[in-house]
Amino acid sequence: MNYRDIIERIHAAERAAGRAEGTVRLVAVSKQQPEERVRAVLAAGHRLFGENRVQEAATRWTPLREEYPDVELHLVGPLQTNKARQAVALFSAIHSLDRPKLARKLAALAQERGTSPAVFIQVNTGKEPQKAGVAPEEADAFIAEVRALDLPLAGLMCIPPVEEEPALHFALLRKIAERNGLEGLSMGMSRDFETAIRFGATHVRIGSALFGPRGSQEGAAQTPR
Numbered sequence: 361m362n363y364r365d366i367i368e369r370i371h372a373a374e375r376a377a378g379r380a381e382g383t384v385r386l387v388a389v390s391k392q393q394p395e396e397r398v399r400a401v402l403a404a405g406h407r408l409f410g411e412n413r414v415q416e417a418a419t420r421w422t423p424l425r426e427e428y429p430d431v432e433l434h435l436v437g438p439l440q441t442n443k444a445r446q447a448v449a450l451f452s453a454i455h456s457l458d459r460p461k462l463a464r465k466l467a468a469l470a471q472e473r474g475t476s477p478a479v480f481i482q483v484n485t486g487k488e489p490q491k492a493g494v495a496p497e498e499a500d501a502f503i504a505e506v507r508a509l510d511l512p513l514a515g516l517m518c519i520p521p522v523e524e525e526p527a528l529h530f531a532l533l534r535k536i537a538e539r540n541g542l543e544g545l546s547m548g549m550s551r552d553f554e555t556a557i558r559f560g561a562t563h564v565r566i567g568s569a570l571f572g573p574r575g576s577q578e579g580a581a582q583t584p585r
């Protein structure tokens with residue numbers, strides 16, 4: 361568990377970018393991590409966590425939230441429309457809005473509930489066929505569509521292709537956000553969060569650098585169902 365170390369690296373990156381310390385939010389991505397590691401980060405005082413699956417998040421966090429009622433959860437992974445109802449009850453932000461059908465579903469749920477998680481539109485900056493997200497050239501139109509639905513649009517999210525220089529992707533995401541007047545930039549993971557902060561990230565999503573590699577300590581990683 362490297363919580364202090366990661367916080368210090370985030371602060372250093374903020375200072376290097378001429379940004380105020382503590383302005384970048386750390387989304388601690390706890391997917392597939394053993395509970396004792398998650399508890400260690402909770403004990404260190406951190407309260408914002410990211411998960412990529414709705415069911416895994418519900419199983420883990422429903423009991424933990426009884427102990428830590430001020431925990432805030434963000435969904436960072438893809439969302440199926442038929443899981444949207446459960447997702448809006450669990451998460452205060454969804455980083456993976458990527459299609460009109462899901463936007464309409466979230467808008468209908470917002471109407472019904474009188475409240476909605478903040479949403480980030482995922483942009484497939486590398487145009488990778490296996491990756492979710494709208495194509496960069498479709499982003500402006502989709503942003504307008506989401507705004508017309510009255511969803512609380514916080515910003516944009518991307519996951520750069522593994523083999524490419526992430527800075528190019530972060531710069532592209534920021535450019536799309538700027539021309540659309542969007543503040544939020546969910547970008548930067550374990551291997552590239554300092555670069556992302558340099559390019560204006562407001563939310564960094566960090567898993568393995570914080571908790572350790574996923575899937576180690578197999579037995580402990582499995583939450584009983």
Ligand SMILES: *Cc1c(COP(=O)(O)O)cnc(C)c1O
Pocket residue numbers: 389391412436437519549550551565566567568569
């Ligand atoms: C798993 C995941 C992360 C965290 O990845 P690390 O490389 O472990 O920091 C961030 N964002 C998304 C969307 C993820 O699925």
